[in-house]
Amino acid sequence: METIEFRGKHIDFQHFSGTVIDQRKHETVTVSSEVDPLRGVNVGGMHIPGEKITSEVNSHHDIWLRLDSGIEKSISLTNIDLKLRTGQSVTFITATNRATQKTVNCGVFNHNADQYKIIRYPAQINDNLKVHHIRFWGIILTIFIWTATLIITSSVWIAAIFTLIYIFTLCIPKIQRVRKRNKQIEEILDTYISNVRALKAYITS
Numbered sequence: 001m002e003t004i005e006f007r008g009k010h011i012d013f014q015h016f017s018g019t020v021i022d023q024r025k026h027e028t029v030t031v032s033s034e035v036d037p038l039r040g041v042n043v044g045g046m047h048i049p050g051e052k053i054t055s056e057v058n059s060h061h062d063i064w065l066r067l068d069s070g071i072e073k074s075i076s077l078t079n080i081d082l083k084l085r086t087g088q089s090v091t092f093i094t095a096t097n098r099a100t101q102k103t104v105n106c107g108v109f110n111h112n113a114d115q116y117k118i119i120r121y122p123a124q125i126n127d128n129l130k131v132h133h134i135r136f137w138g139i140i141l142t143i144f145i146w147t148a149t150l151i152i153t154s155s156v157w158i159a160a161i162f163t164l165i166y167i168f169t170l171c172i173p174k175i176q177r178v179r180k181r182n183k184q185i186e187e188i189l190d191t192y193i194s195n196v197r198a199l200k201a202y203i204t205s
Contacts, residue, residue: 002188006181010098011129013106013188015196017091018065018073020084030056065090075105080119088112091196093189097129104128106189109196116193122185126178 002013033053061077063084075092084090089111096103105119120128149159 002192004181004184004188009130011125011185012096012098013093013192014096015091015093015192016067016073017089018067020063020086020088020090021066021072022064022086023084024062026060026062028058028060030058032056077105077119080117082108082117082119083113084110085112093192093196095125095129095185100129102129107193109193114197116197122182122189125185126182 004011004013031053032055033051059079059081061080061082063075063077063082065073065075067073091109091111093106093108094103095106104125106125107116107118107120109116145162147159149162153159
């Protein structure tokens with residue numbers, strides 16, 4: 001197990017190996033609608049707004065593994081193009097936020113095919129586990145500073161100066177720290193992948 005720590009937050013990287021004993025792929029379709037005035041029609045001098053209908057298709061992959069301990073475990077992936085055959089030996093790499101106990105799949109190594117498939121990139125792991133990521137409120141605060149300064153001073157230049165001061169003193173250092181944390185996650189995953197690859201001869205023998 002590998003662990004990274006940042007301001008009291010601990011993220012544990014682990015892995016588990018097993019043999020694919022069954023799998024199933026299916027799709028779900030989500031349909032939603034919203035009022036769209038541009039699609040409306042005029043009836044008797046009145047404008048009746050129309051509806052905009054959108055659909056989203058998600059692919060799901062349910063996998064059953066028999067772990068090395070003999071226990072069977074199910075894994076569900078969404079919108080991940082993972083190619084597996086029953087009987088193949090695989091190792092999943094996971095990351096867990098120790099405080100919240102939330103776990104995400106980072107990637108899977110297929111020992112028979114000698115291939116590693118990324119499930120989540122470092123930035124996604126960072127964001128999903130809330131290690132150190134760019135928050136939505138930071139963007140809102142930037143907009144608020146710009147708007148408030150513009151209203152108070154009625155000067156675009158002054159508003160721009162105050163906003164730039166905020167960005168350079170707080171936002172940019174924050175972005176740099178987030179990138180550093182993502183790089184740290186990437187380095188741990190690279191090490192883990194190398195170690196998992198070394199297990200190939202043992203697992204497939």
